[in-house]
Amino acid sequence: MPAILQLVDVWKSYDEVKALCGLNLEVFRGEIFGLVGPNGAGKTTCLKIIVGLLKMDKGSIMVNGIDPTIHPYEYKRLIGYVPESVSLPDYLTVEELLIYSGKIRKVPNEVLKQRIDSYLKIFDLEEKRKTLILQLSRGMKQKTAMASALIHDPDLLILDEPLIGIDPAGQHAIKQIFNKRVEENKTVFLSTHMLDTAERMCNRVAIIHKGKNVATGDLRHLRRLSETGEDATLEEVFLKLTEETRMEKKE
Numbered sequence: 001m002p003a004i005l006q007l008v009d010v011w012k013s014y015d016e017v018k019a020l021c022g023l024n025l026e027v028f029r030g031e032i033f034g035l036v037g038p039n040g041a042g043k044t045t046c047l048k049i050i051v052g053l054l055k056m057d058k059g060s061i062m063v064n065g066i067d068p069t070i071h072p073y074e075y076k077r078l079i080g081y082v083p084e085s086v087s088l089p090d091y092l093t094v095e096e097l098l099i100y101s102g103k104i105r106k107v108p109n110e111v112l113k114q115r116i117d118s119y120l121k122i123f124d125l126e127e128k129r130k131t132l133i134l135q136l137s138r139g140m141k142q143k144t145a146m147a148s149a150l151i152h153d154p155d156l157l158i159l160d161e162p163l164i165g166i167d168p169a170g171q172h173a174i175k176q177i178f179n180k181r182v183e184e185n186k187t188v189f190l191s192t193h194m195l196d197t198a199e200r201m202c203n204r205v206a207i208i209h210k211g212k213n214v215a216t217g218d219l220r221h222l223r224r225l226s227e228t229g230e231d232a233t234l235e236e237v238f239l240k241l242t243e244e245t246r247m248e249k250k251e
């Protein structure tokens with residue numbers, strides 16, 4: 001099965017700080033894939049490199065077999081991205097932003113209108129349609145950013161800590177959206193600290209630590225790999241695998 005997202009030997013340093021040290025990842029169509037790791041593991045750096053906000057020092061990335069250095073427009077069309085700290089234009093209304101996002105992604109008018117109506121409903125933002133982004137709460141801004149990232153129906157939705165700051169109804173809506181995307185053979189790739197959320201939501205996870213992939217797989221595979229037992233939680237598996245890496249580094 002060809003990967004929708006493939007990272008091969010990706011390196012990134014910020015001066016002396018090595019953020020990614022030969023990271024390899026393969027994510028397949030129709031899965032909800034979680035990137036988990038301790039603070040400073042390199043998750044945000046990884047996501048920013050995939051979406052083109054940062055340049056890697058070395059390595060290669062493909063989305064659906066497309067190399068962003070050769071076909072940047074085709075590559076970006078496949079991706080929807082929601083950053084950890086959402087920054088939206090305050091001077092637009094919610095509806096104006098969604099129209100703008102749809103137009104730059106060349107979504108046909110009739111489809112765009114339907115999608116805007118649908119996402120405003122799903123995210124409980126109908127009343128805020130004509131409200132300036134400046135006047136939204138933080139969670140509402142996040143939900144607006146998510147609707148904006150989804151407006152062109154991307155094959156690969158990439159989200160950095162998507163559930164932080166979202167109320168339970170919003171979290172439920174997001175989970176439903178993710179499940180629907182999987183049904184449509186689309187892919188969700190998210191980073192999170194919330195291991196219980198990753199355990200419940202993701203089909204597979206990659207545990208990264210100090211810029212390297214420590215382990216990838218579903219929970220059963222990771223339990224076997226970490227020898228934590230059949231009932232171990234992702235948190236237990238995570239602590240064992242990242243602890244082993246810390247010990248290896250000290251030796």
Ligand code: ATP
Binds near residue numbers: 018038039040
């Ligand atoms: P967290 O879970 O805390 O959000 P993360 O896994 O997303 O962390 P990154 O933000 O990718 O980790 O950071 C990886 C490493 O790179 C850290 O050591 C961090 O201090 C460093 N780093 C990140 N951004 C910069 C920057 N702009 N300049 C210098 N160092 C940076």
